[in-house]
Amino acid sequence: MTSVLISGASVAGPALAYLLRRHGFAVTVVERAPAPRAGGQAIDVRGAALTVADRMGILADVRRHRTHMKGMSMLDGDGNELWRSTEMALSSGRLGGDDVELLREDLSRLIHDRTRDDVEYVYGDSIATLDQDGHGVRVTFERSAPRAFDLVVGADGLHSTVRRLAFGPEREFVRHLGMYVSIFSMDNYLGLEDWQTWFNDGPVGGAVYPVRGNTELRVNLGFESPEPIEYDHRDVEAQKRLVADRCAHARWEVPRLLKAMWDAPDFYFDSMAQVHMDRWSSGRVTLLGDAGYCASPLSGQGTSLALIGAYVLAAELARSDHETAFAAYESRMRPFAALNQSLIEENRKHMEENPTGESPMDRVKNAIELP
Template identity: 60%
Template sequence: MQTVLISGAGVAGLTLAHWLRHHGYAPTVVERAPALRPGGHAIDVRGVALDVLDRTGLLGEARRARTRMRGMSMHDGDGNELWRSTEMTYSSGRLDNGDIELLREDLTAMLYERTRDAAEFLFDDSIAVLAQAEDGVQVTLAGGARRTFDYVIGADGLHSRVRRLAFGPESDHLRHLGSHVAVFSTDNFLDLDHWQMWVQSETASYCVYPVRENTEIRATLGFMSQSLDHDHRDLEQQKNLLAENMASLGGDTPKLLEAMRTAPDFYFDAMAQVHMDSWTRGRVALVGDAGYCASPLSGQGTSLALVGAYVLAEELGRPSADPATALPRYEERMRPYVALNQALATENPGQGASEESLTRAKNALTLGDA
């Protein structure tokens, strides 16, 4: 049985582990965090990615866990309402479509339950060194263990360590999109009832919406800026940057920034995309954000992760698959789909892509027979 080391226990990594096991591989997942990462914003599963969830046996469960927004309102920078809609929200599109919006942590929990007994999990560890040989990849983990795998897959996000080790510096592959974003959860002090609220000025904006039967809210805050030189591990520095750049907004912004200070799941990063000439090198490959992050502005990051993981496992699962055939075929199938979905983030800055573009992009790939 061939072995695969997957770096990252997010949507891409867990989906890949499930489907590699289905195809007869022995997957190991290494995750730097001590457990599945909590928090995160609501994510969307659309088009062909719904077929992946269906084949994974999770479509019904995901539909039951979906958000239940009744609509949204848009407010100016002082908090004054400009307009409202009961037909759509910016985050999920039309409320009567067949797509699914659910919390990221709910989806990863579902995938983990489906995968936990089919893969080896190494939490609180990470890859420190990769050394490729003709017949495998020698790996040294940060915890000191040394092992050899037939393949190593980076499913470790925008700041992928596998990408850095196997493909070179992060700066060679990241394309900054001119803004930064933070996500965190807090109590529903706004008393929102299945309602999404946006506040927006020329340089900053935020979105808040209730989850967990209106008992808490998830907040997504962003501001325009060029690339910032900040420490990705220094949460206090990131919170100070956010507070400084959001201070011009009125309304409930001060209360929101106060809640940010004690949020248990604060996340901050640049809006950026990953563009690479190749996502594979020898026996190492990248999947999801690590190889082709489209940014939250596309609304398709989760779908790219699900579909990319499924297609990669499908190609590795073909009879007599080897690195010289399976990995290039994975790239060949995914490239057009990735290109269309990444383009959604930049088609109409500040307003979002058109419904026609989203429909085309989310369906721009056909899965093989199950």
């Protein structure tokens, strides 16, 4: 039985674990967090990713957990409404269609629940070194004893440890897009009911929207920064200070949002960035999702890319040796990933010229043939 180590337990990693187990692989998932992560933004399952969810047997549950937004408003820095729509929302696109928006934590839990009995999860640990030869990959961990695996997959996000160990430093592959965003939860003190409120105040902007039966707000608060900022990806308090400093002069409800941020237990912060690589595989190691071809949240397609990539990789590994499978996976996924990365500029023009019109997403979301 082929053994596979997957680094990362958000969406891409557990999805691949589920699909590989179905094909008879022995799968271990290692995750730096001490337990499944709570929080995160609303994410989307679109186009071909809905087909993947259906083939995984989770589509009905995905739809059951969908958000139920009725529309959105866009405000200026003083809180004046610039425009509103009951046809679309910026986080999810056109309302009432087949595409599904749900919380990241809900999708992650749905997949985890289907894998926890026959996939080994190792929480609170991370890969330290990779040493591969013609027979396998010897892996050392920060905490656990060393082990050997036939294959290793990095599904560990924008700041992938596997990518750094197998391909080189992050700066060679990550392209900053000029923005940073924080995401956290707070009480729905605004009384929003299935309605998103977006705002823009110069270099600061974001959104608030209700979740969990309108009892809770998910806050997206971000700022522009043309140049990358040096900060510790593991120092949450330092990240909160950075957000507070950069957003200190913003108006509307931002002071109250910042106050709630300090007590948020599920705070997340990162740059808007993309990953561009000449190749996604090196020997017995390959990359999946954001680790190899992050399109950034600005594309709206990160989760769909993760699910589709997991499906394609598992299908190719099920029918070929790893060298052939990795090549076929990349050949099939690379054009689709490139199309989704190009959505950043198209989405920007769409927002400037006709934000309530047909989205560029509709052209891209099905632009791949699944095995």
